[in-house]
Amino acid sequence: MATAPTYDLIIIGGGLSGGLLALACQRAHPERRILMIEGRPALGGNHLWSFLDTDIDAGDRPLLEPLISYGWRQAHVIFPAYQRMIGSQLYGVRSDRFDAVLRDTLPPESIMTGKTVIDAGPTWVEMESGTRIEAKGVVDARGGADLTLLDPGWRKFVGYELQLAGPHSVRHARIIDAGVEVQEEGLSYCTLLPIEKDTLFIEEVRYGRDPTLNVPGYAKRIFNLAARFGWKILDSARGQAGVIPITTGGDFEAYWNSGGPGVAKVGVRAALFHPVTGASLPDAARTARMIAEMRDWSGEALHRTLHAHAAKIWGRRDYYRRFARALLDENALAEQYKPLEVLYTKEPATIARFHNMRLTMMDRIALSLGDGPMPLSAALKG
Numbered sequence: 001m002a003t004a005p006t007y008d009l010i011i012i013g014g015g016l017s018g019g020l021l022a023l024a025c026q027r028a029h030p031e032r033r034i035l036m037i038e039g040r041p042a043l044g045g046n047h048l049w050s051f052l053d054t055d056i057d058a059g060d061r062p063l064l065e066p067l068i069s070y071g072w073r074q075a076h077v078i079f080p081a082y083q084r085m086i087g088s089q090l091y092g093v094r095s096d097r098f099d100a101v102l103r104d105t106l107p108p109e110s111i112m113t114g115k116t117v118i119d120a121g122p123t124w125v126e127m128e129s130g131t132r133i134e135a136k137g138v139v140d141a142r143g144g145a146d147l148t149l150l151d152p153g154w155r156k157f158v159g160y161e162l163q164l165a166g167p168h169s170v171r172h173a174r175i176i177d178a179g180v181e182v183q184e185e186g187l188s189y190c191t192l193l194p195i196e197k198d199t200l201f202i203e204e205v206r207y208g209r210d211p212t213l214n215v216p217g218y219a220k221r222i223f224n225l226a227a228r229f230g231w232k233i234l235d236s237a238r239g240q241a242g243v244i245p246i247t248t249g250g251d252f253e254a255y256w257n258s259g260g261p262g263v264a265k266v267g268v269r270a271a272l273f274h275p276v277t278g279a280s281l282p283d284a285a286r287t288a289r290m291i292a293e294m295r296d297w298s299g300e301a302l303h304r305t306l307h308a309h310a311a312k313i314w315g316r317r318d319y320y321r322r323f324a325r326a327l328l329d330e331n332a333l334a335e336q337y338k339p340l341e342v343l344y345t346k347e348p349a350t351i352a353r354f355h356n357m358r359l360t361m362m363d364r365i366a367l368s369l370g371d372g373p374m375p376l377s378a379a380l381k382g
């Protein structure tokens with residue numbers, strides 16, 4: 001007689017998409033046995049994830065609300081010739097809170113940290129120790145697979161939470177401050193998030209085809225910026241750095257299979273991220289709810305559903321991949337910021353639809369005027 005698998009669901013990776021999936025599934029089905037396996041000691045790594053309120057579907061908010069560490073009523077953008085509030089609120093999720101909420105919500109036996117998965121199939125995982133663990137279904141949330149298959153560009157950043165000797169003057173979240181940057185090496189900007197009256201998170205962001213991250217160079221620009229504003233820094237111990245993919249084309253099926261054919265996937269591993277910004281949080285929340293609402297968590301059903309979902313989403317995002325190509329390749333380096341500058345001159349609703357990837361044809365036409373990302377003929381395609 002065949003023995004029942006030990007778990008209903010194994011989630012490989014306790015990062016953003018795996019953690020959200022575990023939370024959603026635990027809440028929807030506390031009676032089911034879930035195991036999340038994370039290679040590092042902490043869940044979520046070392047991140048400050050942010051999202052705009054308009055990025056998130058109403059049904060996904062209850063999942064995210066307990067995770068929110070910070071909220072900013074206004075998001076501000078600054079370009080060389082233009083600045084404004086964009087009309088959306090910004091929220092921040094710190095990974096230490098993410099870890100704490102997951103550990104409060106899931107039973108301890110559902111979380112395995114510091115253990116590495118070396119191979120996986122639709123209903124099993126093999127651990128580095130040689131142990132094989134069986135489940136009705138497996139979802140792989142290990143982050144990027146073979147990203148070279150997605151014609152990648154890179155959004156590279158280094159950020160520090162700066163404890164200052166006195167109050168700063170930043171009142172709103174500045175999601176893009178390209179007013180202080182010399183745009184000679186391609187699109188670059190700072191993000192400034194006021195945390196307390198004397199604490200600021202500042203991040204230096206660059207876009208490019210080369211994934212090399214020059215941490216000392218970016219850090220120097222952050223400290224120079226602080227000096228220019230006269231901010232005396234008492235502490236800068238907390239920071240984050242990342243090189244995240246954006247995509248300008250590629251082969252979705254080849255990418256999906258490069259992460260393990262026949263195995264269900266979420267997050268960056270499923271190519272579920274914004275082609276221009278690299279943000280994956282809204283997609284991760286959506287897929288977490290989708291899976292939590294499924295009655296059948298068999299490996300076959302999970303793979304069929306998630307593959308169909310990710311393939312459909314990939315097909316709908318060609319415009320945004322062309323937008324990313326325009327940012328990276330189609331302007332002189334010093335002018336790469338211009339498509340974004342044009343975007344942020346539009347109505348708040350258009351800006352929100354760009355971020356949540358629901359631009360209408362009218363939006364695309366309006367965006368292709370002036371220094372927009374692409375000519376009208378390209379904007380109307382697909």
Ligand SMILES: Cc1cc2nc3c(=O)[nH]c(=O)nc-3n(C[C@H](O)[C@H](O)[C@H](O)COP(=O)(O)OP(=O)(O)OC[C@H]3O[C@@H](n4cnc5c(N)ncnc54)[C@H](O)[C@@H]3O)c2cc1C
Pocket residue numbers: 012013014015016017018037038039040043044045046047048049050051115116117118141142143144240241242243244266267268269278279280281282
């Ligand atoms: C510093 C940083 C900040 C970011 N900020 C934002 C943001 O503000 N908003 C946004 O939407 N996006 C942001 N992104 C982009 C993207 O959303 C994140 O990279 C997000 O964490 C991707 O989620 P994921 O679940 O696909 O991968 P990850 O969060 O990277 O999770 C993958 C997990 O799998 C684990 N793992 C990998 N291999 C194994 C293995 N063999 N065995 C066991 N565990 C394994 C890893 O340790 C990791 O914890 C940011 C990225 C970075 C790097």
